[in-house]
Amino acid sequence: MSISIDTIHILLPEQKFLTLDERKGFVDLKTGDLKYSEGYSRNIKVREFNGYTKIECSLPRILNGDNISSLNYHEILRALETVSEHFGICIRGGIIKRIDLFSDIQCDYEAKNYFRYLGDSKNYKKRFPVAETSLYYKNAISKEMYFYDKIKEMKSREQYIPKEFINKNITRLEVRYKTFLKNILKRNLTVSDLYNPESFLKLTTCFINDYRSIHKENKAILDFSKASSKKELLNQLAIAGIESLGGTQEVLEMIDASRTLTLDLVRPEYFSRRKAEIKEIANSPYFVRKVQLIEELDSKIEIAYQNTINHVTNNKSII
Known part of the structure; x- marks a missing residue:
């Protein structure tokens, strides 16, 4: 167990990609002007607008073909290099507009059993459950936190589930950072910052602090x-x-x-x-x-955090 990166949005000066699939444009209905165009290259989404290009992708999908297999720190950097090599450009100067940190926790029970004991959070303004499948925390456009049953989500989307996860109770904790990213280094966060272990660990500290901010029943x-x-x-x-x-x-x-x-x-x-x-x-x-379920969840998420610190600093891991 560890804390990793799933989705990342990278803003770059305009790039000319001629081989995008499913390319389409979106027009402003009031003015008739082209607002933006987008397309795909492999499983990477590219959006072009106002002299900028934004690359959107899931780093685990880049390396493993699915987003349930967590990447360690060095694999995250390798996935970023793979994106760079795929397009033949340097993305290190790109500004990160969104980054999703996550930890997939193998639990004793289904995810829905834990939601009742997770109350409101001092770091988020809104808390709301969605049926029995998800629990969301939102803070305007700054950041969002989600708990959900990862296996059920993959089944509903008819996605391939690696055999080691079949019939397992996987609760995903995911924090989606957007405008909040400027608070971490007091400036725009760039791809280059992820190559600095200290900057990456600051992200994981934000992640664990958001979890800790929840009132537990x-x-x-x-x-x-x-x-x-x-x-x-x-x-x-x-x-x-x-x-x-x-x-x-x-x-x-x-x-x-x-x-x-x-x-x-x-x-x-x-x-x-x-x-x-x-x-x-x-x-x-x-x-x-x-509550026993919260003791379990607290323990496993703290272990994921400590595993991440240990791997980044000295490649050691606790079980």
């Missing part, structure tokens, strides 16, 4: 011998009540719903305080314990 422990005061007794009962209502995230969503109904009667900060209080109670170290 806990399990209530009713132990009245630990209630040495009325406040502690009420907190124990409150934690049990939160759990009976469906968990912290469910209660937070109830508060948001009541905020909509009383928008003109109660100041907005009232609801923010109530939500903060719910989180504080739900995380009391004396009256809760971690």
Whole structure:
């Protein structure tokens, strides 16, 4: 397990590619002017517009033909070189407009079983599940975080599944960085930066910090011998009540719903305080314990992060 790169979008000064397949143009309906044209070369998408060329591709697909086989750091660089050699151009000066970091975690259970225990995140403004298959976190156009069942996605798209992944529970954690990329080095991130191990590790640190920013649901422990005061007794009962209502995230969503109904009667900060209080109670170290599924997910994602650091720095890996 490790943290790797899947999709990458690279912006370059205009390039002239004469052999693109399925080339087509898109016209502005108001002016009749050509907005952009795009086409494909192998499984690499090329878009041309306003004196620029943008290359969009999945690095695992470049090397392995699928995007479930994770690439280590040196394989990521080899995939970038393959793109460069394929077009006969240097892409190192290209600006990265989007980069998707991911980790495929082989879990004990299907992905949907973990979503209930993953609450909101201080790094993202919106959290919303999609049926039982995915859990999305969004922050405008800056960045997005996704949890989903990778094998189900591949089956729905009728994609080839390598035999080592058949009948496995693979939960993918994917973070899609867009305009947020300028925050990492306080400037545009370029392909050349990926060749610097320190810059690459800064990306993986953003990835793990986004995961860590999620509020994880806990399990209530009713132990009245630990209630040495009325406040502690009420907190124990409150934690049990939160759990009976469906968990912290469910209660937070109830508060948001009541905020909509009383928008003109109660100041907005009232609801923010109530939500903060719910989180504080739900995380009391004396009256809760971690849910087993979250312990598993936390452990495996942290191992993926540490594996990545070890590989980049000294090519060592932990199991």
